[in-house]
Amino acid sequence: MDEASKTITNEQLSEIIDLVKQIHGFDFSDYSKASFKRRVNRVLMVKKLDFHDLKHLLVNDQGFFQDFLEEVTVNVTEMFRDPAFFKALCHDVVPYLSTWQHIKIWSAGCSSGEEAYSLAILMNQSGLKNKSFIYGTDINTIVLKEAKKGIYSLRNVKSYAENYLLTGLKGSLTDNFTTLYDAATVHNELKTNTLFSVHNLISDTAFNEFQLICCRNVFIYFETALQERVLDLFYKSLSPHGFLCLGSKETIRSDKFKKKFKPVNVKENIYQKIES
């Protein structure tokens, strides 16, 4: 297969990582290697480049970098991905959240906003819309534009609606959308409760104090040492007794942070900050 000849070696991968760090200031050196290598190989395949073309473009073409960033970071997401998680959130976390005066939620690594809007819908359904606010952040400006628009293809929304049915929430997901031809737009009343902006989990610091942080299926791309650094950022960004939700297959591996977060739901990896 000639595709195989276009795949890069581990040494070439390190070269790309160094180059991106030096020229563009994005540090992928603690990303999970196998997954990141696959993403870079995918860029080569999609853009029909070889390793030397890629290096050349990364050095000389500023516009190319945004493209590269969009392709190497995984932006696949769903509304109400893992319905069992949203069930657990309603059952184990929302009653606690409702006791706060203001509920600030951070959807970290929000991509095109599906999870942030899922949380907005959940808060609305729980009668907490008026005192909640959702911040969505990502390193990728292209997907953030999509998130701000809140427009999704009807085909995707139909598949999200199947997830929604399994969450046990009332009504239907499409109640929250206005549909025009083959696109569905999130209702304005939900959008007014959200704000999307650029934030880099690896290099930026805490920017607010949250009652709930959802960072699901982001840690899978990070090696454990980097996970620990981001856990530190989340710990500093949570209010006392605030909640942290990781993906259904992501757990806190760090012994240091196992002592600082108490599991609330072991199966869904929902944690609560312990004050020390």
Next chain:
Amino acid sequence: MKADKSLIDRWRRSEVLLFGGSAGAFKILFKAVSILPPGLNKAVVIVMHRKKNHQSEIEKMFSLNSRLPLKEISDKDKITPNAIYIAPANYHTLIEKNGLFGLDVSEAMWYSKPSIDVTFESAADVYEGKATAILLSGANPDGARGMLRLKQAGALTIAQNPEEAELPEMPLAAINAGAVDYILNTDEIFELLQS
């Protein structure tokens, strides 16, 4: 298959046994899991096409039947010999050089997440010649690319005989790609697993 010394030698040298399968593979895997001996000295990784949001009982059924500990993979789980790992639904499973599993939620391949290709390709990078891969029945060509990468890396690649597979497309695609060292019937596969 009897007396094929090279096959047995390569199998014994393997540090990992990779299974790929889709429709029609369940029964074979169910039996395979039950006959794998406790002193296997390899990690076993099973990538089966499965639906998301489908609370499947696969892990429970398999572990009742297995003499090796069995678990559904979580991100950064350590890969240890004499254990069976099952790729979770709605994620791709990759093997990292540092001996850990990594998960990924990127695009489905051949409409499948987990994709057999993704796991097999990453395994080729890590294990090179010290892997055995067995591709079973299925209705699409997932696995062929991964098998080819494994074969090129020196791994032992085996396809279930398409003539006896419930759905032949999957093993056939790998065979046609020139990715397969041995075509075996299920009873020969079972015999190998115990040798």
